[in-house]
């Protein structure tokens with residue numbers, strides 16, 4: 001689900017937001033290689049159903065990285081996975097369990113799946129920063 | 135008691151038909167259970183910081199000349215924070231006990247495996263993670279199987295490392311000397327977190343076979359003696375039957391899938407298992423050399439935790455020993471009650487030693503002995519090869535937890551031997567240690583010693599006993615007593 005949402009986002013299927021607060025997402029504790037796949041969702045419905053409002057790929061060359069989004073004020077959530085081997089996929093083991101790191105806004109943790117909206121939701125109101133540690 | 139734990143406690147008592155069987159005194163028993171008394175020592179919390187090195191006190195006999203090395207044992211050893219109790223005996227945090235045997239006697243030390251699960255729960259001082267029989271909190275931070283890995287079932291020496299094994303996630307790597315945890319073993323990046331049985335089988339060549347189960351699929355691990363991956367393959371199983379153990383012969387992998395079938399995916403795992411007494415044990419046999427070459431056998435419903443070992447006759451007939459029970463109620467119910475301080479004999483189920491024979495023409499049969507039996511062990515130098523003897527615990531007493539005797543059975547002669555430790559002892563697994571050639575070892579089957587531990591409830595202490603492996607009836611040739619009563623463990627290795 002995460003993967004298809006990201007691909008949809010990255011293919012430009014999602015309209016850019018009209019206006020303009022800056023959301024800065026700072027990532028830390030990264031393995032310095034590969035690419036971060038960052039998907040931003042506006043509102044619970046979009047987050048839960050996997051329809052991002054924006055998506056970014058961020059090349060990783062040190063243990064930190066940054067992504068910025070220009071967005072309207074509102075409630076947002078982030079789903080991120082680290083494509084460590086750069087094959088464009090969130091790799092899974094033969095039993096279907098993810099083997100590449102993933103994270104959510106607010107550093108929320110899922111329970112054998114994506115973090116719940118209630119835990120991952122944050123407000124963008126003025127310029128906003130999210131710090132996400134892997 | 136928090137609201138959450140109270141709720142899961144009541145749910146557990148109300149669920150799975152327990153309410154019907156539960157005396158009303160249970161709740162009171164659980165509320166007042168003193169885990170430093172009686173059988174409850176078996177499921178008491180061990181010291182969080184581990185056991186400092188100490189010498190055991192010699193009770194009788196002496197260390198046989200030629201016997202030296204280390205007995206490592208693993209088992210669940212942390213079950214509760216105040217009244218907040220784990221949902222199942224099998225969900226306690228793994229702790230390694232290390233017994234060093236030398237001419238000077240026996241020294242002991244012990245340390246918890248430093249798992250993600252244990253870190254999270256120690257930090258919160260609460261049961262948080264889901265498990266085999268634990269529902270876990272809704273906000274449990276779980277991103278992979280290894281986040282809930284209790285590393286509490288067995289140990290394997292692989293190269294310089296000691297691996298603490300569970301069955302639903304990776305082996306946890308430990309330093310074999312300090313017992314300090316290094317982290318989960320990843321065999322290959324794309325296999326991270328894949329299940330690895332607590333019952334790997336080690337060929338006489340040193341090659342290691344293990345498996346991981348997920349529904350009706352199994353991943354087969356073939357490892358070098360040093361624990362590096364040689365091969366891995368996914369195979370299809372005849373049913374999503376629960377398997378805690380399996381058998382490996384010289385040329386085949388044998389997977390007995392009992393009709394205890396996982397039918398859902400929501401934790402706890404044990405609640406997804408449904409017992410189908412009308413369905414057979416389906417025994418899948420695959421060739422080591424080509425996992426696509428498979429045969430299927432069926433035998434009437436029975437349940438098991440442990441097998442002995444397998445061998446093949448010259449005509450291709452496969453035989454293996456197994457401890458069979460007629461109902462899985464101990465694993466499903468009895469083992470959940472224990473950690474609450476409740477032993478209900480009605481939810482215990484004795485297993486008996488049997489020999490299963492799988493013939494080349496597709497017929498399967500089962501020879502029952504009627505001998506009470508668990509934790510079967512063989513002379514590992516004959517792994518996968520023709521042999522006669524199996525050593526096991528037994529001597530169950532109605533109304534008392536655990537085994538009280540160490541016994542041996544000879545398939546060739548049909549003769550049994552036993553040493554009874556008495557009703558105040560709970561006998562743990564004993565392992566075979568060969569007599570070295572330097573001390574007259576012949577290399578014949580069972581020429582050596584059995585080394586095992588016993589929880590002495592009267593003395594409130596764990597003991598280590600050494601037997602001549604071929605002469606259990608003569609009693610221990612050397613016995614030592616620890617300063618500690620360590621919680622009951624499951625499996626070990628000697629190196």
Ligand SMILES: [Fe+2]
Pocket residue numbers: 287332333378379439440624625
């Ligand atoms: Fe076991």
